[in-house]
Amino acid sequence: MIDANADPMWAAILTETAAAAEAEPLLASFLHMTVLRHNRFEDVLAFHLSSKLASPTMDARALMELFREALEADCSISRAARADIQACYDRDPACDAYSMPLLYFKGFHAIQSQRITHWLWKQGRKTLAYFLQNRISEVMGADIHPAARIGEGVMLDHGTGVVVGETAVIGDNVSLLQGVTLGGTGKEHGDRHPKIGNGVLIGANASILGNISIGQGAKVGAGSVVLDDVPPHTTVVGVPAREAGRPDEDMPALGMDQRV
């Protein structure tokens, strides 16, 4: 029923999961329910995210159906999810299986859940998007506004404490570490959050505030506070941040070199 040739990542996830269920009886129950009984990557994603976000006042069945609806309506969501899995696999030395981000990385879960809230937002279903934003924030510790636009191949490593505001834009192949804020400034409506270029690496606990641009291939050091535009391929560091040279790599997000 499964055409592994057509979907090698899904085939790998099934292989990895079947081996884990075999090796670890305590997880067999979870792995069968969550992965092995399904026929498609998308169904696993919908099931697992609904397990995470359900609560005594929001039925897991209703959430699962919603997530499936979103994944069917907008195939870019699952395409981006796969790219995000690949990003974790390529950039995180602690990740040596495709099933790991899918099943166990809450930063990954937070981004995929936001992709669904973003779909709801575009359809005008704002209240439901807010409801889910709250649950994502509670469970995964990342508070990402449904309106934020996020590219593909994004690694939200660990995810705890991450805040991404309403008008923020994150490009492709970006890596954001834990505690990163892409925040607004002021109390006026309108475009007020950062725009992050492709390939940017943002270190742990860095705050980027206001409608500023972080140029393609830039690197923001851990703990830095950025209040002004950063040119492409530039490293910034400090509180507030100042320029500190040029990253060794064209796309620092891919190499994950945290040194500045």
Added chain:
Amino acid sequence: MIDANADPMWAAILTETAAAAEAEPLLASFLHMTVLRHNRFEDVLAFHLSSKLASPTMDARALMELFREALEADCSISRAARADIQACYDRDPACDAYSMPLLYFKGFHAIQSQRITHWLWKQGRKTLAYFLQNRISEVMGADIHPAARIGEGVMLDHGTGVVVGETAVIGDNVSLLQGVTLGGTGKEHGDRHPKIGNGVLIGANASILGNISIGQGAKVGAGSVVLDDVPPHTTVVGVPAREAGRPDEDMPALGMDQRV
């Protein structure tokens, strides 16, 4: 049964919620159970916070009753909750309805829950207060000691990672962003945490440590570490923080200008 004239915020919350339930069938169940079947703002608050903080080892009914008892015994709790909702509404451009903080902002939930633990603390029910502090910290990501004294009109934006210590005092109309620590220093008992004046704005991931005073109308930049008193109407920034001028506004917390 509901006198909307006497309680316009409650009337607005009902109107907003009824419209949302009508527009979004998936939320109708949650919204009826949590909001629409109740007659008072206080009952919604008690119900919703008990939904959030219940667990398999702490019954939701018991928590709801406790929260109602607190809200009835000390009317300043719900008065402050309303002021905090108004603060979010006024200062957060992403908040365009009174029901949003009430239902979906975990920073708001954390503060209101702490107001209840504070009431317990004053009554000498310290163990129960600790129990709830732990649940608040798990669910909302903000670890606020029950003994901390918090004013009205406070916006705890996002709330993740916030830590507020036992002898901390937060004035009225303060805004605290995610990741803020109002922490102690040393291992001795006694007064050892910061005192935050009215109208102060504290940026994301800032740490304010020790029994120091942040004067009225001051601004602490994101990521800063403050170890000494800050005079009123002064901006500080850096690790460790140094003075960096004077905020444009008398009460920076109201304008939410994060630039320093």
Added chain:
Amino acid sequence: MIDANADPMWAAILTETAAAAEAEPLLASFLHMTVLRHNRFEDVLAFHLSSKLASPTMDARALMELFREALEADCSISRAARADIQACYDRDPACDAYSMPLLYFKGFHAIQSQRITHWLWKQGRKTLAYFLQNRISEVMGADIHPAARIGEGVMLDHGTGVVVGETAVIGDNVSLLQGVTLGGTGKEHGDRHPKIGNGVLIGANASILGNISIGQGAKVGAGSVVLDDVPPHTTVVGVPAREAGRPDEDMPALGMDQRV
């Protein structure tokens, strides 16, 4: 049945808990189920952690049995847990009972849970270790790799936002505040995380990145970003961190003096 003489901390926990159950009827249910009906400290730890980490897709009974198995197989886990309780009791002025860390401190819960994932890791049960790492990260907000090696007498204060990487090593009698990252750098496998010496104090939101050494008795100021080795008994501060003198104490972790 309980030999209090042989285990004074356990005896104290029982006495404290019985008094709390007597004084606070709302907690009596939780305290009897979690503490008072058990005969050993280890059984309470296994029960309580399984309450915290269970979910609709992972049965609490299965987790409790696993935790008991680990605690029986490796007695260093419970010995370290007791040392960690003592550390909280000695260093945290807000902690005046042995039962407080055990029952209510999520930083403590996160470390003890990691000690169990570490035992699993050493046995080659990596998938189960990852599963639990995910749950610990969701519930307690601390993302600690199962392979990280952690000493005894460690206080993980509050714990929210803490990230500890795969090849990190934490010595004995260390204190880590909320938001601390012991992170890697680069995307290569191998030894890439910090080594923290005995008695080190690491302030809130500090990031220590790469395979560097923080010498015994050193102090890292809050919000600092450390990219290079720190000599023993040295204070560092800033983004990036620079040396700023020598701590007053031989083991700054014990005194918890946050000033730099």
Added chain:
Amino acid sequence: MIDANADPMWAAILTETAAAAEAEPLLASFLHMTVLRHNRFEDVLAFHLSSKLASPTMDARALMELFREALEADCSISRAARADIQACYDRDPACDAYSMPLLYFKGFHAIQSQRITHWLWKQGRKTLAYFLQNRISEVMGADIHPAARIGEGVMLDHGTGVVVGETAVIGDNVSLLQGVTLGGTGKEHGDRHPKIGNGVLIGANASILGNISIGQGAKVGAGSVVLDDVPPHTTVVGVPAREAGRPDEDMPALGMDQRV
């Protein structure tokens, strides 16, 4: 806070329950949550019935509030509940404590729950009454129409399989064993169910069908099928039932002599 003099049954329940919690640690949690933390018999009844009847689609808090509302609005419900407890205590040799029916007899739970559906029915809240009838039937195995009128001092022993129809009337001091049907006949609306006089004893699995009268002090043998009126103080037995003498007692329900 509790005036035992004014409510000796409640005082006895508290004494019995406290002793049980002391003697049986495994039940201490349940007994504290359900009984010992409450101040009134009515609150225990509302809490315990809501524990029994709650489900993933009906919140326990909402049910508890409803049951409290009913018990406050119509004091005859709790008066009858006390009389039913006394009936179990007096007639069931296996019942040697007042707390036993309250906590552990599902026949008792079914009748008290029906008393609440009956209150709803009289108020015109038929859908909610049907909802609860369904839950009572699922959990306690007794399907009692909300419109049925039930006297005081009624013992519904075991309760499994009992069916009581819409226009049935049960007098005071009646005993009904398991499997008893007070059923209708035909498909026409209107008065179509039995009327059971005071003091009647109805044996296990007996069926009484149609708008017939079972006279005061009558006895219906186990397994009998009654299709015609039964005169007062008469024993009937068989399929279909025929007269078989006169009970030894004036009120057979009190003596529970099952012989015919």
Added chain:
Amino acid sequence: MIDANADPMWAAILTETAAAAEAEPLLASFLHMTVLRHNRFEDVLAFHLSSKLASPTMDARALMELFREALEADCSISRAARADIQACYDRDPACDAYSMPLLYFKGFHAIQSQRITHWLWKQGRKTLAYFLQNRISEVMGADIHPAARIGEGVMLDHGTGVVVGETAVIGDNVSLLQGVTLGGTGKEHGDRHPKIGNGVLIGANASILGNISIGQGAKVGAGSVVLDDVPPHTTVVGVPAREAGRPDEDMPALGMDQRV
């Protein structure tokens, strides 16, 4: 989206349910989640039955998907369900709405659930069928073997205590009251259970045992025990049952006259 013209029973259910949700705030949550947010009768059936049969060891989502699969694969299941609703509506004077059997009659729930186990059985999925038989028996009190063949327009009134064996066959338009057994005799495999003709009425607690035939239009009195064939249009009564005339109606199941 809903074509009421094409499905008048579904249209009626929606109208009834919307009115109930409006009138009874306490049920609004349940009714929206279970009925009002769905577009088809079949989805409500699948959702509601999965609510009933889920447990901590069987996920509600997995059951709902299974039930949907069955309802899509075999449209006779939902056709029969509609006929059963109509049967309750026509024959039970206490049923004055189409939504009542669907939502609140556990006899109806038991039969529809069995229709799904029967579909599984025919596909050779016997273990899953047994699993569900057990859950149906626990929740609804009716133990119906998955292999039993059941016609349309069947009313299983109340359902408690009903047992239907593996080789039993129930015709169309049959009414079975509570406590009815269609049981086997002996321990040999093979055809060993009753065959019930169209229009038969079987009274409460009647037992029909062995591979015998109850002829079309027959009536079995309450509490009777039938061990031999019953000719068509014949009334039997007693333990053991003997012939007792001819029913007044051609199809006694439709008239529900329990007199014999």
Added chain:
Amino acid sequence: MIDANADPMWAAILTETAAAAEAEPLLASFLHMTVLRHNRFEDVLAFHLSSKLASPTMDARALMELFREALEADCSISRAARADIQACYDRDPACDAYSMPLLYFKGFHAIQSQRITHWLWKQGRKTLAYFLQNRISEVMGADIHPAARIGEGVMLDHGTGVVVGETAVIGDNVSLLQGVTLGGTGKEHGDRHPKIGNGVLIGANASILGNISIGQGAKVGAGSVVLDDVPPHTTVVGVPAREAGRPDEDMPALGMDQRV
């Protein structure tokens, strides 16, 4: 780790269950958690019964530990459980696997649960025994007093509506069908319930009332009401029951011939 030679029933259960988990992905989760990850029959029994009897006010972990304690303290419980499984396998044509009674027959679950309450009763832990009796009665529909003494090789077929009183005694190799009452008579304490000899078959809905003796190898017809002693190897039938010959078999319970 499992010595199948020493325990062929356990080996068969594992083989059957592994095949079922392989064939039916939807059950794989349940079967792994409940059966396949365990090393002993007793652990499966304890786990499964605790799944059935747990509730929001009684933790599944605590129940599982209690059941294990009982099974370890009194090895006759699991020996009898195996004999009961064998009885189902031998006498019930619909049972073709040892795992079926263990996993799916609620009559079997009810008896095994009562065996545990009986162990509690003998230890003087009466309140806990009553608590569990109530749960067994709710979940499995069989209300069996903890003090009742039950032999080995007993088949409680279906179990719904069964009531067994405090001083009842059931011999070895007995078969009781659904709806059977072994009830008391009168309201006096003391020995007041039936004594059932070895090999007795009691048909559906039969009531046996009072301290009477049903002799070895007797048969009680379905729906019968027995008020007097029945000699060995005698068939009785009717309401009230009269003698009706001699069973064809020495031990009618083994042959399950329901004809009288």
